[in-house]
Amino acid sequence: MRFIADMMLGRLARWLRLYGYDTLYGVEDDDEIIRVALEEERVVLTRDSGLAGRAKRLGLKVIPLNSNSLEEQIRELKEHGIEFRELFPPNARCPKCNGLIRPISRDEVRGKVPESVYQKYDEFYVCQNCGQIYWPGRQWREMLRIDEKLRRV
Numbered sequence: 001m002r003f004i005a006d007m008m009l010g011r012l013a014r015w016l017r018l019y020g021y022d023t024l025y026g027v028e029d030d031d032e033i034i035r036v037a038l039e040e041e042r043v044v045l046t047r048d049s050g051l052a053g054r055a056k057r058l059g060l061k062v063i064p065l066n067s068n069s070l071e072e073q074i075r076e077l078k079e080h081g082i083e084f085r086e087l088f089p090p091n092a093r094c095p096k097c098n099g100l101i102r103p104i105s106r107d108e109v110r111g112k113v114p115e116s117v118y119q120k121y122d123e124f125y126v127c128q129n130c131g132q133i134y135w136p137g138r139q140w141r142e143m144l145r146i147d148e149k150l151r152r153v
Contacts, residue, residue, distance in 0.1 A: 001021065001043060001082070002023070002024075002040065002041065002043065003021055003022070003023040003043050003044075003045050004023070004024040004025075004033055004036055004037050004040075004042040004043070004044055004045070005023055005024070005025045005045040005046070006027075006030075006044075006045065006046040006047065006048055006051060007025075007026075007028055008046070008047045008048065009045055009046070009047065009065065009073070010025060011070050012045070012065075012070060012073045012074075013025035014095040015070065015074070015095075015150070017092065017093040017094065017095045017098055018087055018088065018092050018095055019084050019085055019087060019092070020085050020091030020092055020093060021093070022093065022098065023093070023098060024036065024040075024042065024098065030048070030050075030051045033046075033051065033055075034051075034054060034060065037060050038058065038060065043060075043061045043063060044060055044061070044063070045062075045063050045065060046062065046063075046064060046065065047064070047065050047066070049064065052064040063076070063077065063080050063082075065077075070150070071149065071150060071153045072153070074153050075153040084150070084151065087143065087144065087147045088140070092125075094127035094130060094132055096127070096130060096132055097127060097129050097130040097132075098129070099128050099130055100127070100128045100129070101125045101126065101127050101128070101134065102125065102126060102128055103123075103124070103125055104125060104126040104133070105124070106118070106121075106122055106124060108124075109124045109133055112133055113133055113135070117137065120137075121135045121137065123135060123136055
């Protein structure tokens with residue numbers, strides 16, 4: 001399932017990417033959201049009832065969300081049958097740009113990450129689109145903690 005999220009759902013869009021869902025975000029114009037959703041057969045995620053109504057009238061699949069809370073938004077998606085896979089690779093997409101993430105060798109990251117990171121970690125991943133490099137550091141551990149919380153909603 002592929003999504004396009006309106007501008008009110010940035011945090012949710014990043015998390016959906018981490019769970020491996022192809023999720024477009026950053027399109028500000030409602031007409032453009034609808035055009036992209038139609039062309040690319042994406043499910044519209046929105047908190048905007050007007051956008052939801054327009055998209056439904058055009059035959060698009062829409063998941064209207066009511067909450068501002070990430071936890072409640074995840075609960076609402078689960079109620080619509082959305083499954084949440086394992087967080088991070090091999091399923092994850094880049095939370096910044098939606099690109100695919102692949103493992104990268106330690107040798108390939110030398111000089112591209114701080115030397116202290118290079119010395120401390122053996123596991124690295126890179127976004128094939130924007131080149132962002134990831135490793136299982138402090139932010140990774142924090143995301144795992146949030147993931148545990150989200151799985152309980």
